[in-house]
Every structure is written in C-alpha cells, then in structure tokens.
Amino acid sequence: MSIQSLVEQPIHPSNMTAFSADSFNQVVMSTYGRFPIALERGAGCRVWDTQGREYLDFVAGIATCTLGHAHPVMVEAVTRQIQKLHHVSNLYYIPEQGELAKWIVDHSCADRVFFCNSGAEANEAAIKLARKYAHTVLEIAHPIILTAHASFHGRTLATVTATGQPKYQKNFDPLVPGFHYVKYNDIKEVEAAVTELDEGNYRVGAILLEPLQGEGGVRPGDKKYFQRLREICDETGILLIFDEVQVGMGRSGKLWGYEHLGVEPDIFTSAKGLGGGIPIGAMMSKKFCDIFEPGEHASTFGGNPFACGVALSVCQALEKENILENVQEQGAHLREGLKMIARKYPHHISEVRGWGLINGMEIKEDSSLTAADVVKAAMDEGLLLVPAGPKVVRFVPPLIVTDTDINQALHTVEKALAKVTA
Numbered sequence: 001m002s003i004q005s006l007v008e009q010p011i012h013p014s015n016m017t018a019f020s021a022d023s024f025n026q027v028v029m030s031t032y033g034r035f036p037i038a039l040e041r042g043a044g045c046r047v048w049d050t051q052g053r054e055y056l057d058f059v060a061g062i063a064t065c066t067l068g069h070a071h072p073v074m075v076e077a078v079t080r081q082i083q084k085l086h087h088v089s090n091l092y093y094i095p096e097q098g099e100l101a102k103w104i105v106d107h108s109c110a111d112r113v114f115f116c117n118s119g120a121e122a123n124e125a126a127i128k129l130a131r132k133y134a135h136t137v138l139e140i141a142h143p144i145i146l147t148a149h150a151s152f153h154g155r156t157l158a159t160v161t162a163t164g165q166p167k168y169q170k171n172f173d174p175l176v177p178g179f180h181y182v183k184y185n186d187i188k189e190v191e192a193a194v195t196e197l198d199e200g201n202y203r204v205g206a207i208l209l210e211p212l213q214g215e216g217g218v219r220p221g222d223k224k225y226f227q228r229l230r231e232i233c234d235e236t237g238i239l240l241i242f243d244e245v246q247v248g249m250g251r252s253g254k255l256w257g258y259e260h261l262g263v264e265p266d267i268f269t270s271a272k273g274l275g276g277g278i279p280i281g282a283m284m285s286k287k288f289c290d291i292f293e294p295g296e297h298a299s300t301f302g303g304n305p306f307a308c309g310v311a312l313s314v315c316q317a318l319e320k321e322n323i324l325e326n327v328q329e330q331g332a333h334l335r336e337g338l339k340m341i342a343r344k345y346p347h348h349i350s351e352v353r354g355w356g357l358i359n360g361m362e363i364k365e366d367s368s369l370t371a372a373d374v375v376k377a378a379m380d381e382g383l384l385l386v387p388a389g390p391k392v393v394r395f396v397p398p399l400i401v402t403d404t405d406i407n408q409a410l411h412t413v414e415k416a417l418a419k420v421t422a
Contacts, residue, residue, distance in 0.1 A: 019050045035379060042069025045398050045405050047384070055379070058397040058409055059386045063214070063246045063358060066273040066314055066323075068398035074276055077313035078306075086306040090298065096308040103315050107255055109264040110284035114292070115303030119245030119271035120154025122281035126208065126267050127158050128297055130239050131178070133289050134205030138237050143205030144197050148184040150216030150389075153208065153243055162208060165216070180204075184213060185222040187229070194232060206239040207232075211257030214246035217392040218353060218360025226261040233266070239289060242268040245281075246358065249273035250318050250399055253328040253356030260355060273399075276314040280307040323399050330401050331356040337410040338395070345417055357399055360392040361413075369420060377416035383409055 019038045038050045045068050047057045060068070067074055081096070088094065101113040114125055127145065134143030147153065149164040160168050161175040169175060180197060182189040194204050207229060213219040233240040242265040247257035251273055258265055266289050271281035281302070301307070318324065335352055338361050342349035350364045363369050371387035371394075378385050388394040397405065 035376070037379070044068045044070070045401050054382065056383045056405060056408055056412070058395050058401075059384045060396055060398045061277055062272070062386060063251055063396040064272040064277050065398050066249060066251075066276040067317055068400050069277075071276070071317070071400070073313050073317045074278075074310060077310045078278075081306050081309035084305070084309075087301070087304040089300070090303060094303060094305055094308065096305045096312065097303040100303075100308040100312045100315070103312060104270075104282065104284060107315075108268075108284060109258070109286070110268070111287035112285050112290040114283045114285075114297070115308065116281040116283070116299040117279050117301050117307075118154075118281045119243075119269065120156045120159045120281075121299065121302070122245065122269035122271055122283045123153045123159045123162065123208075123243055124156055125283040125297055126241050126243075126269050127162065129267060129283070129285065129289065129292060130206035130208075130241060132291055132296070133239060134203075136291065137289075138203070138205055140203045140205050141201035142178065142203075144178055144180050144202060146180055146182055146190065146193055146204055146207045148209055148213070148216075149181050150184060150213055150219070151210060151243075152213070152215035153210075184209070184216070184219060185225045187225050190229060190232065194236065194238070204236075204238055206241055208241040208243060210243045210247065211261055212247045212252065212355055212358065214358065214394075215388055217362065217389045218358060218394055220353060220355055221257075221261055223261050226258075226263050230263040239266045241265060244268050245271045247355070249314075250324050250327055251356055251358050251396070253324065253331055255318070255324065257355070274314070275307055275311040278307055278310045280311050318399075321400075326401070327356040327399050330403070330406055331359065333403065333406050334395060334409070335359055337406065338413070341410065341414050341417065344414075345421065348417070348421060354395075357395070357397055357401065359395045360388055361395070363391045363393070365391065373420045374413075374416055377420045378412055380419075381412045381415050383412040383416070385413075 039047045040050050041048045045057055047055050104110060104113050116122055131143055134140040147162045147164050151164040153159040153162040158176045161179050164181040180193055182193050197204050211221045242258055244257050248270045252260060254260060267285045269283050274280050338352040342352050348363055348367045348369050351362045354360055370390055371392055374393045375385045375387055386394045
C-alpha cells in the first residue's frame with residue numbers, strides 16, 4: 001500500500017477508550033509539558049488527532065521518523081520480523097544484528113558497533129568506553145571529558161552531566177564527576193582546557209561534541225574548528241567522540257554529520273532516525289578503541305532481532321529511494337523559504353540556519369516572541385513544530401517530505417507569525 005493511499009483512507013473511530021487528558025494526567029508522570037492534542041494515526045508526513053483533525057508533522061517524533069508514518073517499507077519489516085523472531089538475548093548470535101552492524105560499518109568510518117535502545121544509552125556507552133580507554137591506554141587516573149555549553153547528550157546522570165545546560169541538571173546533583181564545558185566552535189577554549197586540565201592524575205581523555213547542536217538551538221559546527229579538534233586529538237591521543245543522535249542517519253543531507261566537517265571521529269553515536277521510530281541506539285567506534293571485554297557493558301534489549309530487522313529496512317530504504325538527495329533538495333527549499341519569511345519580520349527573526357532537514361529559525365532576544373508562541377500558533381493552523389530552546393523554532397520533518405509539504409509548511413508559518421505579531 002502506498003503512502004498516498006494511506007493518507008486517503010477514511011478515518012474510523014478509535015478503538016481506544018475516549019481520550020481524556022485529565023485521566024491521562026492522573027496516571028502518567030508529568031515529565032513533559034504536553035500540547036493539548038492527542039495523536040492516534042499517521043501516514044507519510046501527516047498525523048491525525050483523536051478528534052480527526054489533520055496536522056502536517058514537522059516534528060517527526062523529534063527528528064526520529066525518518067520515513068514518516070506508516071511507510072510501507074516499515075510496515076512490511078515490522079510484520080515480517082514480529083512473525084519470525086522479536087527478542088532473544090545477546091547470549092546468542094543474532095543475524096539481524098550482524099547485518100545491521102555490517103551496513104553501518106560499510107556506510108561509515110566505523111569498524112565496530114554496540115547496540116542499545118536510545119541515544120542516552122549510546123552516549124553512556126561512549127562515555128564508559130572513553131573512560132576505560134583513558135585508564136588503560138592513556139594511563140590517566142582521573143580522565144576528564146570535554147563537552148560544550150548548550151549541548152544535549154541525554155537524561156541519564158552521566159549524559160545529563162555531559163549536557164552543558166544547567167536547566168537539565170537542576171536538582172539532580174551530585175552530578176557525575178569528570179566533565180568540563182567549553183564554548184562550542186571556540187577552539188581557543190578547547191586548547192586552553194587541554195593545557196590547563198593537565199595536572200597530576202587529571203587529564204583530558206576525550207572530547208564529546210555534536211556536529212550540529214540540536215537542542216542547543218540548531219547550531220552547525222564550524223569546519224575549521226572541528227578539523228583543529230582532530231589535529232589536537234591526533235597529537236595528544238585524546239579520543240574524539242561525536243553525538244550524532246539527532247543529526248545522523250541522513251537528516252543533515254549526508255548520512256552522517258561528520259561528513260560536513262571533513263573529519264572522522266574515533267567514536268560516534270546514533271539513535272532516533274536509525275530505527276525510523278522503533279527504539280534503537282548504537283555506539284560505533286574505530287577498531288583501535290574497541291576495548292570492551294565481555295561483561296563490561298551490555299543491554300538486554302539492545303540489538304534484538306525486531307529492532308535491528310526494522311532498522312535495517314530503514315537504512316536500505318535511504319539508499320533505494322534516493323532519500324539523501326531529497327533531504328538536500330527539500331532542505332534548501334525550506335531554508336530559502338524561511339529566510340524569505342524572516343526578511344518580512346526583521347524586528348522578530350534574527351537568523352535561519354541548519355543542514356538538510358534539521359533547521360532552526362531564531363527569534364531575536366529583544367523580541368517579545370518566544371519559540372513556544374510560534375509553535376502554538378502553527379499548531380492551531382495545522383502544522384506541528386518543536387522549539388529548540390526558548391528562542392529557536394526547529395523544523396525536522398520526515399526525510400520523505402515533498403515540495404507540496406514544504407510549501408504548505410511555509411505558508412502556515414507565515415500565517416502563524418502574522419497572528420502572533422499582530
């Protein structure tokens with residue numbers, strides 16, 4: 001069945017009990033500030049709520065639904081794998097896991113892959129691997145990992161410590177020791193930290209960065225900055241780690257964000273788009289730093305047949321359907337349209353930036369508008385967007401987005417801005 005035929009299917013009443021936000025809030029923890037809609041069906045780049053209202057989805061599960069909703073490739077893969085084998089254990093060889101790992105290795109700079117369930121877990125694995133490497137190879141008693149201000153690496157205690165945003169760390173101290181923050185795209189801060197933190201048993205053992213900061217405001221990495229980082233790491237033995245959880249798997253217009261920067265990391269992580277919405281995470285490494293031994297790290301669900309079988313189908317669809325070309329073309333279309341809109345609102349919009357289909361529209365600091373204002377107004381007009389901080393509106397549609405979808409989104413954004421600036 002095609003995406004178009006799925007979109008055109010009549011909407012039938014939900015089989016679920018009539019939705020009630022009050023009932024939901026009585027039993028689900030309030031870890032999210034939720035918008036007042038309940039979504040129950042999707043097809044392509046569109047979703048429908050429990051009232052039957054249609055929305056154009058430029059959130060895609062926060063840069064996760066690579067092929068959109070109900071893509072035939074994923075429907076077939078999910079059906080096939082669940083009827084065959086969905087979970088065993090990493091005590092045994094899992095053919096689907098090996099096939100997915102081979103695809104990643106064949107399409108990246110990696111030599112080895114570890115599978116888990118999420119981006120936070122992938123980054124945890126990278127932090128553990130970096131610490132073991134620092135202890136056993138670099139002989140650092142107390143290794144320090146440099147991360148960037150405004151970064152985002154996850155919600156576990158180690159990854160929230162690595163995240164250079166105090167708002168995510170508040171009330172969760174004591175945080176995990178061994179992290180130091182530097183300004184993103186500022187090489188002098190990195191050079192100073194590497195020199196100044198070399199004292200006694202303490203030394204920098206790894207640098208963990210996003211090629212493009214997502215939650216930090218959709219800020220692309222500077223090519224010269226990252227090339228100098230690679231030189232510093234080569235000169236000192238420090239590991240270079242890239243968090244590609246949001247920007248990887250084709251979202252940037254290239255398969256991996258590091259390809260925009262002209263350098264290769266020693267370790268990098270992926271999740272979100274890797275499974276197209278099926279939970280899966282992965283940590284990839286070069287052979288020289290693959291030093292985990294049995295029992296040192298593991299994941300019960302990581303790399304199970306179901307997640308890997310579906311993720312492999314997503315990876316193969318990226319190639320077969322020429323999706324990277326679509327990301328480049330539609331990303332340029334979206335950015336140009338947003339820049340035209342920004343020129344109409346010079347007192348409110350300061351910049352449009354991004355790679356491929358991860359783009360941000362920044363609202364001026366002195367504007368009374370917030371990103372949430374624009375997101376809410378767009379939702380009222382039938383377009384789903386997501387903030388990236390208080391002043392940046394993020395656009396991360398499925399990678400199969402079309403010209404028609406982009407044009408509709410641009411028209412809706414303009415209507416939303418007219419409404420909130422009136």
